[in-house]
Amino acid sequence: MTQTIYLDYAATTPVDPRVAETLQQYLTPDGIFGNPASRSHAVGWQAEAAVEQARARVAGLVGADSREIVWTSGATESDNLAIKGAAMANQAHGRHVITSLIEHKAVVDCFLWLQERGFEVTWLEPDEAGCISRAQVEAALREDTILVSLMAVNNELGSINPLQAIGALLRERGVLFHVDAAQAAGKMALDVSAMPVDLMALSAHKAYGPKGVGALYVRRSPDVTIEAQIHGGGHERGLRSGTLATHQVAAMGHAFNLALEEGDAEAGRFESLRSRFLDAFGGLSGVHVHGPERARIPGIINIGFEGVDGESLLLALRGVAVSSGSACASATTEPSYVLRGIGLSPEMAQGSLRFSLGRFSTEEEIDTAAERLTEAVARLRERGAARRATV
Ligand SMILES: *Cc1c(COP(=O)(O)O)cnc(C)c1O
Numbered sequence: 001m002t003q004t005i006y007l008d009y010a011a012t013t014p015v016d017p018r019v020a021e022t023l024q025q026y027l028t029p030d031g032i033f034g035n036p037a038s039r040s041h042a043v044g045w046q047a048e049a050a051v052e053q054a055r056a057r058v059a060g061l062v063g064a065d066s067r068e069i070v071w072t073s074g075a076t077e078s079d080n081l082a083i084k085g086a087a088m089a090n091q092a093h094g095r096h097v098i099t100s101l102i103e104h105k106a107v108v109d110c111f112l113w114l115q116e117r118g119f120e121v122t123w124l125e126p127d128e129a130g131c132i133s134r135a136q137v138e139a140a141l142r143e144d145t146i147l148v149s150l151m152a153v154n155n156e157l158g159s160i161n162p163l164q165a166i167g168a169l170l171r172e173r174g175v176l177f178h179v180d181a182a183q184a185a186g187k188m189a190l191d192v193s194a195m196p197v198d199l200m201a202l203s204a205h206k207a208y209g210p211k212g213v214g215a216l217y218v219r220r221s222p223d224v225t226i227e228a229q230i231h232g233g234g235h236e237r238g239l240r241s242g243t244l245a246t247h248q249v250a251a252m253g254h255a256f257n258l259a260l261e262e263g264d265a266e267a268g269r270f271e272s273l274r275s276r277f278l279d280a281f282g283g284l285s286g287v288h289v290h291g292p293e294r295a296r297i298p299g300i301i302n303i304g305f306e307g308v309d310g311e312s313l314l315l316a317l318r319g320v321a322v323s324s325g326s327a328c329a330s331a332t333t334e335p336s337y338v339l340r341g342i343g344l345s346p347e348m349a350q351g352s353l354r355f356s357l358g359r360f361s362t363e364e365e366i367d368t369a370a371e372r373l374t375e376a377v378a379r380l381r382e383r384g385a386a387r388r389a390t391v
Contacts, residue, residue: 005320005365009206009358010155010183010300015251016208016359022254023210026050026247036244037235047246054253058215061256062181062200063191070216070236071249075182076106078201078216079149081240082178083110085226086147086199087119090176094144100124100132100151102341106201107149107180124150129292130159130342134166141169147176152184152200156338156354157291158300160188167196176224182206182214186259187267187297192217198224202256204248208359209255213248216240270298270357273366277301277355280370284377290339290352304344304352308380313353316376320369322355 006014015023025031026047036051038044052066059066072078087097099111101123115121122140124132132150148170150161163179170177178199184190186207192200200217204210218224218239232241278301281287286306305313310324324336335349344352355369 010356057253057257063193074214075203079106082199088227130157149178152181171196204252209252
């Protein structure tokens with residue numbers, strides 16, 4: 001394999017080698033391979049104990065009680081369970097729901113699904129930095145509003161929503177609040193014991209755990225009622241049936257525990273890598289860093305380059321793995337709906353790339369990436385100028 005500089009940690013992270021060791025302890029005959037729902041023998045009990053330890057660890061990272069954590073296959077499923085589940089269970093109180101234009105597709109598509117089924121959706125427009133304000137949510141609330149869903153951290157911009165303020169408003173009005181925290185867990189403090197959030201989606205593979213496992217936080221007090229979306233053996237207190245993937249669950253627990261122990265130090269390191277990266281562009285003109293200056297996580301850096309096409313830049317940056325827009329939307333060549341959603345022109349949105357830093361990023365990689373990027377932008381601009389001169 002060639003040495004790619006990986007700067008796409010917001011799309012997915014590699015599994016931390018310490019977590020990979022945990023994964024392997026729950027598969028083979030000499031490991032804890034039992035079905036955690038098997039109640040009649042020690043093989044099952046051991047698996048159940050591993051699942052419960054992991055549940056406590058995931059709960060621990062976000063200030064929840066273990067009994068508030070439901071295992072799922074990832075944040076997509078958690079978003080589906082939270083949004084459809086809350087809408088279905090509470091529709092007798094009203095059928096108006098609120099979200100924003102720059103949510104992850106896992107949220108957007110659930111709201112479109114609700115819309116097709118007769119729910120009324122208000123799509124809030126973020127400010128130019130990518131944030132939704134409490135005042136905006138307040139203005140959109142109605143008598144029949146039952147649910148608001150907003151992300152903690154935007155996956156393309158790194159912008160942070162004011163969850164505390166919005167949550168307090170919604171608690172006061174008796175409206176459920178779902179938060180997609182896939183990009184936030186492990187990257188900033190999240191404490192549901194102090195934050196009025198009712199439902200929260202988490203994913204393992206954005207935080208050095210494996211793909212295919214996630215969790216939904218469902219508040220117990222005040223009690224939140226949602227309808228199950230997957231039916232079967234009544235696992236997870238009836239909220240999500242299906243035999244638990246013990247290895248995945250244990251690995252997510254380990255990954256989240258590492259985030260609890262190392263997250264603060266890591267954020268400090270990302271902050272300095274970010275500055276180092278941005279400083280390296282000092283000589284380039286027409287460079288715009290999208291997203292807020294302060295209400296943001298340091299690991300996501302979305303940059304627009306005037307007069308440069310993002311796809312050409314991606315190609316010119318061979319050896320550096322970055323993305324234009326999110327991984328989920330990159331099958332299309334449309335400019336990112338998130339960047340369009342914060343008011344960027346199609347050209348500017350098209351000329352922007354997301355660089356995301358992670359645990360294994362080094363100063364050397366950052367320096368090399370910045371150098372290649374500076375060269376590529378200059379080269380593409382020269383070529384563009386030459387082409388314009390000949391027509
Ligand atoms: C990655 C991501 C998801 C989807 O999570 P999966 O675990 O891959 O299903 C949802 N929301 C946000 C904000 C994400 O970044």
